[in-house]
Amino acid sequence: MPVTIKDIAEAAHVSHTTVSRALKGHGRISPATAERIQRLALEMGYSPSAIAQSLVNQRTRTIGVVVTTIADPFVINIVNGIEDAAHEAGYSVFLSSSHNDPNREMAVVETFYRRRVDAVIVTASRVGSLYAAHLERFQAPIVLINSQAEGDYLHAVASDDVQGAVLAVEHLLALGHRRIGYIGSAGRPISSRRRQSGYESCLAGHGIAPEPDLIAVPDATSDVEAGRLGLAGLLPAGPTAILGYNDVTTVGVLMEARARGLAIPSQLSLVGFDDIELTRYLEPPLTTIHQPKEAMGRAAVQKALALLNDEQISDQLLSCHLVVRGSTTAPPRAAMVA
Amino acid sequence: MPVTIKDIAEAAHVSHTTVSRALKGHGRISPATAERIQRLALEMGYSPSAIAQSLVNQRTRTIGVVVTTIADPFVINIVNGIEDAAHEAGYSVFLSSSHNDPNREMAVVETFYRRRVDAVIVTASRVGSLYAAHLERFQAPIVLINSQAEGDYLHAVASDDVQGAVLAVEHLLALGHRRIGYIGSAGRPISSRRRQSGYESCLAGHGIAPEPDLIAVPDATSDVEAGRLGLAGLLPAGPTAILGYNDVTTVGVLMEARARGLAIPSQLSLVGFDDIELTRYLEPPLTTIHQPKEAMGRAAVQKALALLNDEQISDQLLSCHLVVRGSTTAPPRAAMVA
């Protein structure tokens, strides 16, 4: 059994209240006894029970984080940002995976509720709307990062998908490309559509009508697979450049291109999205749209903390930036690939 | 304020004790009232406070996990295994990063102790020995995954570094290589030395005396950098193949080789260690030693749970296996590179 304030009280011949006061400095208490008790506490190896404190204070200083998958290079950078910010604020974080299953997601949130976390952060939730029902009961703030559900039921932090896609397309346009393809993600409908709309509006802004043949949203089992299928589907339309939903999708495109003997970037330019670490070690290193992943995690924590403080804070839309590496260049002279 | 058993008791005109009993099924209670109360609890949106339960039960059903860095492709697979196993057992996990700082590592463990986690899992700890002092006080089991500290003070789960390195070297030997280099890691002294000893003993077993010139343990700021420096240092000795401490180190070797116009694998074969996801997308895809990362996480949880159950369980040493991909082939005819 751990040492309790009662044990210290006994050893110091004072009441446990006095110990409690001595240990947290404030509260009127004689410096002498205060110091004596503190020394005693140290000697006895006392460590206050956060459980007991939580019960009486009605706050646990914990944040529950639910992610779709833990072993994901994108997600994990967000978690990293969350943990850093939480740690700085004196909070601990529970991490749990929904395995991309809405039922499991709700179960995890329920578990967090039972544990009385002060706030919940959910990344890439597909069921944001479901929270509406549970929300009245669940007092804690819930902030959604990159929500993939329709509507804005809750507090949100997201990166600016539209702006990011525009950056990508402008880069390709500047390089001289005119036939630019887009390969989306069926599993992240919201952000995929946003990126697609950025792509389309940017093209349109330059007088290029989006062609359905240059857009694919493959129904694949993985992002890599989506990239492969996507490229296969788009090739007949003769793209000179492709924007992938994210870096992993774009890796799939790269693999498929390699399998087909298509040279990147001389025959086909590629732009990814996210800027996960992997991309810089590929051959060629990927030109991509950088998402401020840790910043999003930190922003989510700040938002949650502000909410706990009853400060009203507006939703955050963080902007992306372009990282030019080796997978983009001017289109080939003979612009037909297929 | 959340609904409590008292609220339900009031609504049901029974004592809160009865509610408590009704809700957990056991305890002698009339099926009628039991069911009535359960329905009521559901209607009222009751969710038991894990905090209060933890306080009385003296166990929180939480596990504290401390890692060196969250955003690490290797670590995160371990965490994934931990979370899965913990979830299955009804445990929640606290995740925290030590940022590879021993002081911070101890601080994190202290925080976990305050939160009264039932067990602690530490990956790649450099300060295992420091726990000895705190151990008497901290009743919870502490299990170390891939500990990087001298001695075996605690319960450990690790992959078999020696066996893994032997696998790698045997593969290269079988391919015909005789001048095989090893690039280690200064930051993970224990596992780096184990891999090196597997490497050396395997060579020795085949009648090849290890050459100091073919071994480098660069003092670099990152694994990639270590790989680059390592290759630069080893090249004069004319290796035809190199075993890197891990995949990221080997990526560094690959980058440096590319920069020097060295063809992989025709001029130099490369073997990594870990089998992180990245490796299969490199050009060429890396031959590597697979570590059972999720399994190590799961094993750590099982060990922790067994310990909580007072079962004595032996330390786990999980074996690795070889994954042959594109970065290894027979040595060039003219086996001198430098």
Place this chain on the structure above:
DNA sequence: CTGTTAGCGCTTTCAG
């Protein structure tokens, strides 16, 4: 300045 008392939400004897 210090001690007494009550209570956070729950479980668990012990009586009835």
Place this chain on the structure above:
DNA sequence: CTGAAAGCGCTAACAG
């Protein structure tokens, strides 16, 4: 089968 009472470790009035 059900209720009363005590207590998990701590904090916060309220007295003294």
